[in-house]
Amino acid sequence: MKMQETQRVSAADFIRGFASWRLQAARKPVVVTHHGKDAHVLISLDDYRRLDAGTVAADDLKGSLADLAESIRDGIIVIDRERRILAVNPAASDMMGEAAALLLGRALIEILPRVADNILFGHINRMLDLRERFSGDVPGLLRPHQWLHIDLVPLATGGALVLRDISAAMEAITAGDTRKALADAIDAHGSIGHATVSVREMVEDASDALTAMAGVDATAIRRVRFSALLATGERHAFTEALEEVFRTGAPARLASSLVTRDGVAIPVTLSIAERRGVYASEGAVVVVTPC
Known part of the structure; x- marks a missing residue:
């Protein structure tokens, strides 16, 4: 009022x-x-x-x-100014592997022993002493190879640690970096071509090695059906193999012939693997190796 x-x-x-x-x-x-x-x-x-x-x-x-604090999937740990546990939500209890009642009153470094040697500890001190917020990704705090995204929030009683397990996301980033490094290594090889195709078989991107084999530039090959680059008698086999990859998810390998701009047929081996998105197939990668 x-x-x-x-x-x-x-x-x-x-x-x-x-x-x-x-x-x-x-x-x-x-x-x-x-x-x-x-x-x-x-x-x-x-x-x-x-x-x-x-x-x-x-x-x-x-x-x-x-x-809300009890229901969200992020772990929440509330500590006092002496860095002792005042409250934890069920998600944090699950992360710690102990019942919430057994965590209350214990020192933070007792339930998170790795925090004492982690850069996060300095940020926790600044949160408690200066009411300074922090947000960042921290590895190995609970267990090796696990990544947590941590937010530090100052409170009147001390502060809160909000924890979210982002290990899967970090693994996806690492896998993406590995795939890019592999593609760079294949390109550096010079004689192995590759292309990404859509689920309709349209070429979305092609490596320099592949365009050099075909004798065309990158713009000319884009949005063309990949089978159009092959000898007429080999196109049906490629289409069947691509459909089988989309149907089963298993990679395929077949012998074929790549036709150059000058009409010369080059014997090649095609390796096909699906590009799977979050909800559905996004197409495939085709690797072309001269025989």
Whole structure:
């Protein structure tokens, strides 16, 4: 409830003029004093109901926030200024591998022994001493090869650590880097060509080695069916092999012939592997090796 201008009256005067003060309380609060000190406040019924509704709403909000902390998949650890555990949510309990009741009151470095030697410890100190926030990715805090994204949030009681396991995402990044390095190594070889094709067999990208074999430039080969680059008698076999790759997900290998711009057929070996997206196939990679 928004604070209003108040009036003050002694207890004795309030009793003698109760009817008058009751009417005045309908307009603004009346503070009743006892021996010169504020003792009671008389407010209207509408103001009281608004005040009570605000209290209920605040309680509901606190309850909702508590339910949210209990339900989210991120681990939450609340610590005091002595770095002792005040609260943990179920996700954090699961990450620690211990019941929440057994974690309360223990030192942070006891349940996270690796934190003492981690750069994160300095950020925790700054959170507690300077109310400084932090957000970053930290490896090996709970177990080797595990990555956690950690947010440090200052609180009146100390601070909170919000933990999210991002190991799968980091592994995907590493795998992507490995695949890129492999593609770079193949390109450096010079005699192995490769192309990415869509599920409709259209060439989306081709390496320099492949365009050199075919005797065309990169723009000319893009958006062309890959089978159009092959000898007429080899096209059906390639199409069948590509469909089998999409159907089963298993890589395929077949002998074929690549036709150059000058009409010369070059014997090649084609290796086909599916490019699988999150929800569906995104096409395939075709590696072309001269025989």
